[in-house]
Amino acid sequence: MAESEGWDAVTTRRLSAEIEYSQPVIYKHFASLDDLYEAVALQSFTELSDALREARGVAGLDDVRAVAQAYLDFADEHPALYEAMFTRSTRLPFGDSETPAALTAAFAELRAGIASVAQGRDVDTLTEVFWAALHGLVSLQRGGRLRHGAEDGRLGLLVESLSL
Amino acid sequence: MAESEGWDAVTTRRLSAEIEYSQPVIYKHFASLDDLYEAVALQSFTELSDALREARGVAGLDDVRAVAQAYLDFADEHPALYEAMFTRSTRLPFGDSETPAALTAAFAELRAGIASVAQGRDVDTLTEVFWAALHGLVSLQRGGRLRHGAEDGRLGLLVESLSL
DNA sequence: CTCAAACCATAGCATCGCTAGTTGTTATAG
DNA sequence: CTATAACAACTAGCGATGCTATGGTTTGAG
Numbered sequence: 001m002a003e004s005e006g007w008d009a010v011t012t013r014r015l016s017a018e019i020e021y022s023q024p025v026i027y028k029h030f031a032s033l034d035d036l037y038e039a040v041a042l043q044s045f046t047e048l049s050d051a052l053r054e055a056r057g058v059a060g061l062d063d064v065r066a067v068a069q070a071y072l073d074f075a076d077e078h079p080a081l082y083e084a085m086f087t088r089s090t091r092l093p094f095g096d097s098e099t100p101a102a103l104t105a106a107f108a109e110l111r112a113g114i115a116s117v118a119q120g121r122d123v124d125t126l127t128e129v130f131w132a133a134l135h136g137l138v139s140l141q142r143g144g145r146l147r148h149g150a151e152d153g154r155l156g157l158l159v160e161s162l163s164l
Numbered sequence: 165m166a167e168s169e170g171w172d173a174v175t176t177r178r179l180s181a182e183i184e185y186s187q188p189v190i191y192k193h194f195a196s197l198d199d200l201y202e203a204v205a206l207q208s209f210t211e212l213s214d215a216l217r218e219a220r221g222v223a224g225l226d227d228v229r230a231v232a233q234a235y236l237d238f239a240d241e242h243p244a245l246y247e248a249m250f251t252r253s254t255r256l257p258f259g260d261s262e263t264p265a266a267l268t269a270a271f272a273e274l275r276a277g278i279a280s281v282a283q284g285r286d287v288d289t290l291t292e293v294f295w296a297a298l299h300g301l302v303s304l305q306r307g308g309r310l311r312h313g314a315e316d317g318r319l320g321l322l323v324e325s326l327s328l
Numbered sequence: 329c330t331c332a333a334a335c336c337a338t339a340g341c342a343t344c345g346c347t348a349g350t351t352g353t354t355a356t357a358g
Numbered sequence: 359c360t361a362t363a364a365c366a367a368c369t370a371g372c373g374a375t376g377c378t379a380t381g382g383t384t385t386g387a388g
């Protein structure tokens with residue numbers, strides 16, 4: 001529903017009609033809509049992890065580029081899920097001790113993708129910058145802020161810069 | 165109002181009370197709330213441009229680093245404005261011919277900041293990647309997805325990577 | 329068979345963005 | 359000076375939202 005009509009179209013009334021229950025039943029499972037977004041975000045993070053893991057190790061492409069491309073593809077194919085992960089879910093922190101496993105797993109995949117080109121640099125920091133650049137590309141492109149047709153050029157430049 | 169209580173607290177009724185007019189008057193000036201976000205976003209883009217321009221050319225710091233730091237500072241000091249620019253305003257495209265001047269001006273500032281280290285690479289593409297990385301850092305940090313205390317490390321690594 | 333505990337629906341609250349209809353005021357034409 | 363047109367702003371309301379209080383129905387244990 002969110003993928004086809006956007007998250008604003010996902011109301012508790014429409015949801016309840018879809019599951020053929022009354023509206024208040026939703027609040028027996030989620031304290032609020034934000035909690036529902038959070039649940040969707042968590043599931044989506046493991047989906048993203050899987051996609052990134054499969055991207056590594058394929059022949060003819062270095063891991064950094066493959067993981068980056070897989071990240072962008074995931075965001076492109078599941079815009080609503082990506083929005084739930086990064087825009088609508090307000091509280092899913094990373095640094096804390098209570099970081100959900102799905103989030104650390106996704107981070108670990110990114111880290112595994114770029115670790116080989118770290119060259120003595122701090123891998124965690126490098127991964128964060130890598131992640132930020134990818135997320136920025138997704139976010140800006142989604143808003144129409146980047147030139148069309150230059151996607152490969154941007155990705156190539158990014159990978160090349162971080163690989164040195 | 166948005167800065168202190170968040171954009172959700174900015175309702176047409178509260179706005180009308182603030183300006184001491186009735187609610188429908190707002191719709192004589194803006195066709196919708198989205199149009200109002202857009203107006204805020206446009207103004208904020210020129211504010212950002214000014215901040216970036218002032219950052220360049222200061223002694224003892226290379227332009228890339230200075231502009232990047234100014235960008236992050238702006239986002240940190242005006243979280244609601246930044247949100248209006250990149251999250252709430254849905255239609256403010258860049259690539260089109262009707263790109264508002266405020267947006268191209270901001271892009272030009274980023275470009276001027278990083279042009280000196282382009283080294284033969286396409287400057288527009290480099291600027292887009294630069295911008296994406298900065299926006300990603302802002303966005304992820306805002307969501308609590310990055311480690312606290314490592315801000316300088318990330319910025320340093322980013323600038324160093326793109327400067328090669 | 330009884331009774332309590334889940335479970336779920338009806339109805340409603342407060343609030344939202346937005347609009348139709350109306351009234352009060354100002355500017356203009358005769 | 360008056361009548362009329364134009365404008366500007368307000369009152370009231372519509373549909374829809376997230377969320378909740380209340381009450382009925384089913385289930386299962388003793």
